[in-house]
Amino acid sequence: MKIPIAKPRRGRPPKVARDNPDTRAELIRVGLEHLTEFGFASSGIETILKKAGVPKGSFYHYFASKEAYGETLIAQYDSYFSRKLDVHLLNEQHTPLARLDHFVDDAANGMARHGFKRGCLVGNLGQEIDALPVNFRGQLTNVFANWQDKVANCLEDAKAHNELSSTADCGALAEYFWISWEGAVSRAKLVQSDKPLKLFLQYFLQALPK
Numbered sequence: 001m002k003i004p005i006a007k008p009r010r011g012r013p014p015k016v017a018r019d020n021p022d023t024r025a026e027l028i029r030v031g032l033e034h035l036t037e038f039g040f041a042s043s044g045i046e047t048i049l050k051k052a053g054v055p056k057g058s059f060y061h062y063f064a065s066k067e068a069y070g071e072t073l074i075a076q077y078d079s080y081f082s083r084k085l086d087v088h089l090l091n092e093q094h095t096p097l098a099r100l101d102h103f104v105d106d107a108a109n110g111m112a113r114h115g116f117k118r119g120c121l122v123g124n125l126g127q128e129i130d131a132l133p134v135n136f137r138g139q140l141t142n143v144f145a146n147w148q149d150k151v152a153n154c155l156e157d158a159k160a161h162n163e164l165s166s167t168a169d170c171g172a173l174a175e176y177f178w179i180s181w182e183g184a185v186s187r188a189k190l191v192q193s194d195k196p197l198k199l200f201l202q203y204f205l206q207a208l209p210k
Contacts, residue, residue, distance in 0.1 A: 024062045026052050031073050032080075036118040040070055041131035067133045074136070077121045078143045085147060089154040096158035097205060100151070104201045108194035111185070116192040123182035148174040158208075165209035177204060 030052040034043055045066055049059055063069040088103035089096075111118065122143050129137055152174035158164040180200050187196035 023054055023058055027054055027059065027062060027069070028073065028076050031069065032077060032121065033118070035073060036077075036121045036124065039124050039128050041128050045069075067135075070133070070136065071139060074122065074125070074139050074143065078146065081120075081122075082146060082150070085150045089150055095161055095163060096154050097163050097208075099154055100205070101201060104197055107185075108188075108197045111188055111197075112194060116189050119185045119189050120182060123185055126182065127186070144178055148178055150174075151177050155208075163210075168209045173208065180204060 027048070031048055034048050034051065045056070045059065049056060059069075063072065084106070085103065088106065089099050091099055091102070094102065122140055125132060125136060126140055126144075129140070148171070152170040155164060155168065155170035155173055159166055159168065159170070164170075184196040184200035188194060
């Protein structure tokens with residue numbers, strides 16, 4: 001008895017059920033990958049849906065608009081990156097300034113794994129802020145403030161370990177760290193090398209008041 005062989009269907013990717021609990025997670029995962037490489041303003045929803053294999057109807061089941069989707073992606077990236085910072089900056093097995101070094105090494109290795117095509121989603125959005133929804137500005141500002149607090153706390157710990165002058169303004173130094181870091185990440189993507197990241201850290205550490 002012959003068993004009929006089903007021929008593969010051509011055309012659109014299979015639709016994902018609207019009640020599939022993995023659909024929202026897949027949209028977020030693909031969106032993060034796409035935006036860290038291409039940015040938000042120039043990214044069409046259709047491209048992301050095609051990569052995720054999700055129909056437009058399912059997208060609007062989980063997100064009211066592209067703007068709402070973007071807000072979710074920023075929050076998810078902040079959560080992911082904050083955990084990465086905590087892994088390094090709260091690791092008391094190393095001195096505070098060594099923790100910063102380990103964070104930069106980890107980030108450089110991550111960029112290298114992706115061929116220096118992906119950068120920092122928050123930094124990317126900051127560079128195209130005039131083309132983004134107005135409320136993104138406040139959300140991005142809050143994300144950077146959160147990251148700056150983590151670096152400032154690490155630098156305060158460096159004071160306690162006598163690695164940093166007791167008069168150092170850790171808040172200002174942390175802000176300077178992130179301003180310079182985002183520029184280094186952008187340059188690393190341009191030249192496809194971790195040299196800008198290493199150079200940034202070298203001179204940041206050298207310039208710290210001892």
